[in-house]
Amino acid sequence: MKHPIRLLLTLSLLLSPLAAKTSQWKQGVTFLSFLRTHNLPQSLYYNLDADDKEVLAEIHAGQEYYIEEGRKSSTYLIPVTDELQVKVVKNSDGKHEISLDLIPFEVLSGSIHFEIQKNLDKELYTKTHSMGLVKSLKEVYSKNINLNKMKKGDTVTIFYEQKRRKGKAVGNPIILASLITVNKQKYYGFLAEDGKYYDSLGKEYQKIKKFTTPFMPPICNCRISSGYTMRRFHPILHRYKAHLGIDYAAPRGTAIKATAQGKIIFKGRKSGYGNCVEIEHGNGLKSIYAHMSKFNNRFKKGSHVSQGTVIGYVGSTGRSTGPHLHFGMYKNGRPVNPGNYISVKKEQAPVRLAGKPYQKLRKLVVNYRSKFKNVQKTGGQPLYVMEGGLLIKKKEIDT
Numbered sequence: 001m002k003h004p005i006r007l008l009l010t011l012s013l014l015l016s017p018l019a020a021k022t023s024q025w026k027q028g029v030t031f032l033s034f035l036r037t038h039n040l041p042q043s044l045y046y047n048l049d050a051d052d053k054e055v056l057a058e059i060h061a062g063q064e065y066y067i068e069e070g071r072k073s074s075t076y077l078i079p080v081t082d083e084l085q086v087k088v089v090k091n092s093d094g095k096h097e098i099s100l101d102l103i104p105f106e107v108l109s110g111s112i113h114f115e116i117q118k119n120l121d122k123e124l125y126t127k128t129h130s131m132g133l134v135k136s137l138k139e140v141y142s143k144n145i146n147l148n149k150m151k152k153g154d155t156v157t158i159f160y161e162q163k164r165r166k167g168k169a170v171g172n173p174i175i176l177a178s179l180i181t182v183n184k185q186k187y188y189g190f191l192a193e194d195g196k197y198y199d200s201l202g203k204e205y206q207k208i209k210k211f212t213t214p215f216m217p218p219i220c221n222c223r224i225s226s227g228y229t230m231r232r233f234h235p236i237l238h239r240y241k242a243h244l245g246i247d248y249a250a251p252r253g254t255a256i257k258a259t260a261q262g263k264i265i266f267k268g269r270k271s272g273y274g275n276c277v278e279i280e281h282g283n284g285l286k287s288i289y290a291h292m293s294k295f296n297n298r299f300k301k302g303s304h305v306s307q308g309t310v311i312g313y314v315g316s317t318g319r320s321t322g323p324h325l326h327f328g329m330y331k332n333g334r335p336v337n338p339g340n341y342i343s344v345k346k347e348q349a350p351v352r353l354a355g356k357p358y359q360k361l362r363k364l365v366v367n368y369r370s371k372f373k374n375v376q377k378t379g380g381q382p383l384y385v386m387e388g389g390l391l392i393k394k395k396e397i398d399t
């Protein structure tokens, strides 16, 4: 390596987009017009596969993106979701590259212990300014223990992680281990490798009640040609691939139905998605139906539709390889797996870990023993969300 210093500088430039120019994705800008504006070849877009073209249609107006002008190359970083970004590199030799990448994050660790004086939610919020941590704690126990009933003298101990990007908190904190005492009774919660929470003996904190989902499949008996993936590393292309919805292969003209009742908030063309309809269902939920050949013109933006109402017909508009329906769902603007909403969940007995997963969990429990003792003495080192979402370690403002 001849110039380690220059390499380091380049790396730090890439890692700190703060040094980059920040722009905002304007209303009506498509990825193609973006390429044109920046003198980038249109082929970058046309050579992508259909899934990637759909992902690019997700870039929304108002999104901040970054341009890093280097001596030898320019890099454009455009976030698509909280986790994914499109990266376009223009090299001085005239070569261009485009890829879908994971957005690099910093992960901060926090811990907190306190005795409740009056109200868990308020006190946890006062100490961390993180509504997300309150939510995450409730998710650990909510199906088994009602945290709203905790009172003076009960205690809370939490170990957690929070993603940070450009100084700001991203997403909700992830609780790694927690202990609450209710009337002197201890309830541990440990995050296992399967992403679920278990008590210290490996019993799952979950009790799903049988319910019929209020969402139905938007189309009848069709083959799913592409499922939902938030990110998937492609071993040959060496980059991340994503598909933010479910594709149903169906003949042109097949009726597309509203997955649930709601209000039509968009009806029209969206570059990669072609003719599409968006329906708002309340509770922060939204569904999208893309690549339609025709709309049902009985409805327009603002119309209310009931579940099962035909809103349009399968087609191949936008960036699509053949007639299919792209069906996406969003919670508070973030893509979620529609499969979790349209499938009927059955009553399940809580799982008890056994074998290797159980041994791994027990190891975790033993490792955390001394950590819990420590934090109960010191009160922990909580993270603190400042105004504007800036995330810092609490001790940084206390000292």
Ligand SMILES: [Zn+2]
Pocket: 051, 054, 226, 243, 245, 246, 247, 325, 326, 327
């Ligand atoms: Zn799709």
